[in-house]
Every structure is written in structure tokens, then in C-alpha cells.
Amino acid sequence: MSPTSNFPLLSLGDTSPVLLATKGQLARIGLNVGDTESPVFDQAFDYAVRAFQQERGIICDGALGPETFAQIELARFRLGDRVLRYDPVRPLRGDDVAELQSILSALGMYTRPIDYVFAQVTDAAVREAQSGIGLRADGIAGPVTLEGLRAVHRGTNDGNVFALQERARVNASGPSLVGRIFVIEAATAQSDFATTLYPEDLAELANQHSSDIGRRLEGRLAALGAATVLVTAQQKSDDLADELGASAVITINLDASSSPTANGAATYYFGREDERSVVSPVGRALAELVQKEICARTDLLDGRVHARTWESLRRLRTPKVHVLPGYITNCADRAALAESAIRDRIAEAIAASLQRLYLREDSDPPTGTLDLSAFQARR
Missing domain, CATH: 1.10.101.10 (PGBD-like superfamily/PGBD)
Incomplete structure (x- = not known):
């Protein structure tokens, strides 16, 4: 000094x-x-x-x-007043560096004493944090990195690092779907819901409707500038979404029950109903949006959103939801899903939910009213 x-x-x-x-x-x-x-x-x-x-x-x-x-x-600087980066000749010093070190320390990425100096150890911790939340690991603590770290830091009471990283990726990214990758799994009930029994005369129809909704969703996301991969049970790869660095996985199947009165749409995400800290926060948010949008755009009964620890939901790092928009074994649901307009609305509802997931709260329209044409990518 x-x-x-x-x-x-x-x-x-x-x-x-x-x-x-x-x-x-x-x-x-x-x-x-x-x-x-x-x-x-x-x-x-x-x-x-x-x-x-x-x-x-x-x-x-x-x-x-x-x-x-x-x-x-x-004390001159508060975190965010300036861009922080490692300068080996004249290392930056200040309360903003100390606050950054404190956040990194709480996340277990900075293990030295808080010394107010942006030296090599702090640079390494920033790079590790950036890599962990899906950002370019350049060591520069600018607005995007700080927003991501603050989102992680605020959410430390939600539990595991997996959950924190999910939230940070959403908070640190913009509203556009351009360049994002989404994996759509359609008609995968035979692998994801092996214990669910489909009547032989309805199994193929369920697959046809699920695949059609998946194709319609693929078209809408492509129009928004997103990259999509549509897979079926025969093409499915357990690690595909993680390998691609996908933003989310959406699985579409129809439900079945031995009771012909069972009906309605439901959406599932990774989590435990009895333990809120065991959760995919992005999966939960997306599932809630999907369920609300489907029910707002169709007359299907609201079967609600459910947390499950199924292997099909927990094996990926990528947020994933299972969308089951109706029972093929219910006459009313089957009749509704036979209409292409209903399948179109379901696809629109899922696409709108994915777009709403990345919108700021002040620009997010009411459920069922988002016009996707306003977000279509300019070619």
C-alpha cells in the first residue's frame, strides 16, 4: 500500500x-x-x-x-463496479475482490484467506467457477460471470452443486433460444415407463401421437433458432444430452392406466416431494411452465406437476422433464389427442414454456398468451 x-x-x-x-x-x-x-x-x-x-x-x-x-x-469498489481479471504486474485490490473471493469460498472454489487481491489463486477459482456454470473459462469476472455466480450464491440453500449450476446457467444467459440445443425424446414409453402397460391395440396409436407432438415441437423450436435433436426409443442414447451440452431434454409420451377413468395431462421432473433440497431447479421450473401452458391452451384435465427420482430423470446433468399430455386409455383424452389441432397446441405450449424459461420476469407474459412469432429467429 x-x-x-x-x-x-x-x-x-x-x-x-x-x-x-x-x-x-x-x-x-x-x-x-x-x-x-x-x-x-x-x-x-x-x-x-x-x-x-x-x-x-x-x-x-x-x-x-x-x-x-x-x-x-x-473500499472504493463494490462488486460489479469494474471488470475483475488477473494482472500479474499490478494485481487488482479492493472490497470487490474480497466479495468475489467470499462467494467463491462459499462455493468451495477459493480456499485461501480473503486477502482483497486478485492474484493467481483467485484467477484459478474464477476459471473453475465459470467452467462449472457453463461459461467460457477466461478468468474475467464481468457482468455475465458475476450474475451467474450471484445466482449460485443466492441459491446455496437449494442443495447440491448440480442444482446450483443449473440455476446459474439460466440466470447468466439471455432470453433468446438461438443457438441452444434441445433434445426431444418422443414415444419412449417402452424404455422410460417399462411398468406402464399399454393395451396392444392402443400402443401404436400412443406412439404415433407422441411422435407427432415431438415433430411439431421440433419445428417450432427450429423457427426460434434453436438446434433440436428428435429421438425415439430405438435411437435413444442415455448420455446424448450431456454430450451435446443441451439446455434441456423434453420427453413426450402418453400415459396409460387399467382404469378407463384416469385422465388428464401431467408433467414430471427430478426431485423428491419430501425433500426440497433434492431437486433439479430448472427441471422443476420448466415442468411447472409446461403444465400451466398445456392446461391453458387445451381442455385437458390438470394432472399437476410431480417430483420423481426415476432413473430416467436423474441420470443426466441436463435438466429433463417428462410430459404426459393425456391417457391413451381414456376415451375423452384419446378423442382430444386424435385432433391435430390439439397436438399442435400441446407442441406450442411446450415451446412457449421453453421460451418463458429464459425470459426476465418483467417481460414474461401471462400463461397461455405468449406469441412465439415475436421470437422467431431472423434468417
């Missing part, structure tokens, strides 16, 4: 032009410094200096000396 050693030692009753800048800096961090336009070290400013010294854990004597000036210099 050698630059501060050139400052004079100032205390109550002194007058110096240096006090104008110093008062401004202390006022900016919320201290009552009295008259910020006066170069006089008055009683109000003495109280402010003592409060600052006490807060920073240094000698509380009311005097402005090298140590206090050094701490005031560190």
Missing part, C-alpha cells in the same frame, strides 16, 4: 483538500461524513472515520494515516 504513505496524517481540526475526496469515498459506502464540500476535519467526519476504523478492525483513533487510507482505498 505504498501510495498511501504519501498522504499526510490528518485528524480532528485539520484542513486539507485531500479530505474532499476522502469524505466522498466514505459517504459512498454509507457513512455520515457531514459536509462533503468542506475540506475541514470536523466532528462529524471524526465520528465517520472512527466508525470506519472500527468496522475494518484497525486502530480506532480517529486519525487518517497510512493504514486507514489503505483501507479506504480498498
Whole structure:
């Protein structure tokens, strides 16, 4: 902190032009410094200096000396005021660096003492964090990285790192679907719901309807600029979405029951009903959106959203939802799904849900009203 050693030692009753800048800096961090336009070290400013010294854990004597000036210099920046990166010649120092180190420490990525200095260890921790939340690992703590880290840090009470990374990816990305990858699995009931018994005369019809909804969804997402991979049970690869770095997996099947009265649409995500910390937060958010959109755009009964720890949901790092828009064994559902317009609305509902997942709250329209044409990618 050698630059501060050139400052004079100032205390109550002194007058110096240096006090104008110093008062401004202390006022900016919320201290009552009295008259910020006066170069006089008055009683109000003495109280402010003592409060600052006490807060920073240094000698509380009311005097402005090298140590206090050094701490005031560190307090100049709040996290986000400037872009932070490693400079081996003149490493950045400040409270913003300390706050960044604190966030990284809470996530287990920075294990050294909080020292206010953006050195190699902090650079390595930033790169590790960026990689973990799906961002380019360049070591630059700019707006996108900070938003992602803040989202992770705010969500630490949601449990595992997998969940934190999911939330951060959504918060750190923009609203556009252009360039995103979505995996659509259609008619995969024989592998995902092996214990669900489909009547032989209806199994093929269920597959046809599921596949048709999947194709319609594929077309809508393509129009929004997203890349899609549509797979069936025969083509399915357990790790495909993770390998592709997909944003989400949407599985579409029809349900079946031994009771002909069972009906309605339902959506499933990875989680436990009895333990909120075991969850895919993006999967949960997407499932809730899908369920609301389907029920708003069709007359299908609301079978609600459900958390499940099924292997088909938990084996991926990529957020995944199972969408079951009706029972093939129910006469009313079967008749509704036989209409191409209904299958079209279901596909529209899922596409709208994926778009809404990435919209800011202030620009997210009410359920059932999102017009996807406004988001279509310009070719």
C-alpha cells in the first residue's frame, strides 16, 4: 500500500483538500461524513472515520494515516463496479475482490484467506467457477460471470452443486433460444415407463401421437433458432444430452392406466416431494411452465406437476422433464389427442414454456398468451 504513505496524517481540526475526496469515498459506502464540500476535519467526519476504523478492525483513533487510507482505498469498489481479471504486474485490490473471493469460498472454489487481491489463486477459482456454470473459462469476472455466480450464491440453500449450476446457467444467459440445443425424446414409453402397460391395440396409436407432438415441437423450436435433436426409443442414447451440452431434454409420451377413468395431462421432473433440497431447479421450473401452458391452451384435465427420482430423470446433468399430455386409455383424452389441432397446441405450449424459461420476469407474459412469432429467429 505504498501510495498511501504519501498522504499526510490528518485528524480532528485539520484542513486539507485531500479530505474532499476522502469524505466522498466514505459517504459512498454509507457513512455520515457531514459536509462533503468542506475540506475541514470536523466532528462529524471524526465520528465517520472512527466508525470506519472500527468496522475494518484497525486502530480506532480517529486519525487518517497510512493504514486507514489503505483501507479506504480498498473500499472504493463494490462488486460489479469494474471488470475483475488477473494482472500479474499490478494485481487488482479492493472490497470487490474480497466479495468475489467470499462467494467463491462459499462455493468451495477459493480456499485461501480473503486477502482483497486478485492474484493467481483467485484467477484459478474464477476459471473453475465459470467452467462449472457453463461459461467460457477466461478468468474475467464481468457482468455475465458475476450474475451467474450471484445466482449460485443466492441459491446455496437449494442443495447440491448440480442444482446450483443449473440455476446459474439460466440466470447468466439471455432470453433468446438461438443457438441452444434441445433434445426431444418422443414415444419412449417402452424404455422410460417399462411398468406402464399399454393395451396392444392402443400402443401404436400412443406412439404415433407422441411422435407427432415431438415433430411439431421440433419445428417450432427450429423457427426460434434453436438446434433440436428428435429421438425415439430405438435411437435413444442415455448420455446424448450431456454430450451435446443441451439446455434441456423434453420427453413426450402418453400415459396409460387399467382404469378407463384416469385422465388428464401431467408433467414430471427430478426431485423428491419430501425433500426440497433434492431437486433439479430448472427441471422443476420448466415442468411447472409446461403444465400451466398445456392446461391453458387445451381442455385437458390438470394432472399437476410431480417430483420423481426415476432413473430416467436423474441420470443426466441436463435438466429433463417428462410430459404426459393425456391417457391413451381414456376415451375423452384419446378423442382430444386424435385432433391435430390439439397436438399442435400441446407442441406450442411446450415451446412457449421453453421460451418463458429464459425470459426476465418483467417481460414474461401471462400463461397461455405468449406469441412465439415475436421470437422467431431472423434468417
